[in-house]
Amino acid sequence: MINKHTLHNEHKEKYSEKEIYGAYKLFFGTLFSESRLKIINTLRKGRKNVSEIVSDLKSNDRTIISHDLARLKLHGFVKSEIKGKYRYYELNNETITPLMDLIEKHMSKYCIHILRNMKKTK
Numbered sequence: 001m002i003n004k005h006t007l008h009n010e011h012k013e014k015y016s017e018k019e020i021y022g023a024y025k026l027f028f029g030t031l032f033s034e035s036r037l038k039i040i041n042t043l044r045k046g047r048k049n050v051s052e053i054v055s056d057l058k059s060n061d062r063t064i065i066s067h068d069l070a071r072l073k074l075h076g077f078v079k080s081e082i083k084g085k086y087r088y089y090e091l092n093n094e095t096i097t098p099l100m101d102l103i104e105k106h107m108s109k110y111c112i113h114i115l116r117n118m119k120k121t122k
Helices: 004-011 017-032 034-043 050-056 062-074 096-110 112-121
Strands: 078-083 086-091
Touching (some): 017 034, 034 050, 034 062, 034 078, 034 086, 062 086, 086 096, 096 112
Antiparallel strands (some): 078 086
């Protein structure tokens, strides 16, 4: 069930059901990418610049990581700050950090065993 009241109270605006589902699609679409999930999990360890993220992820494609960071920032998953010649990224600690903790708790209880069982049947 959609809780329109949360969105309405937060923003003092009325949203249609279509707009609310559109927002859900943007949110979960952002989480859907394995690359973006890896960036999020890397940033759970602390703020980093693009070079540090590329290194942590052992990636050769700085462009993809930059595009993923831009989407994460646009949708409020990460914040950025320029210090000197570097732009540093960190998770949105108000919403995304606790959400990722909750997701991890859920996955460890309900999802990991499914993957393990799938491996055994192959």
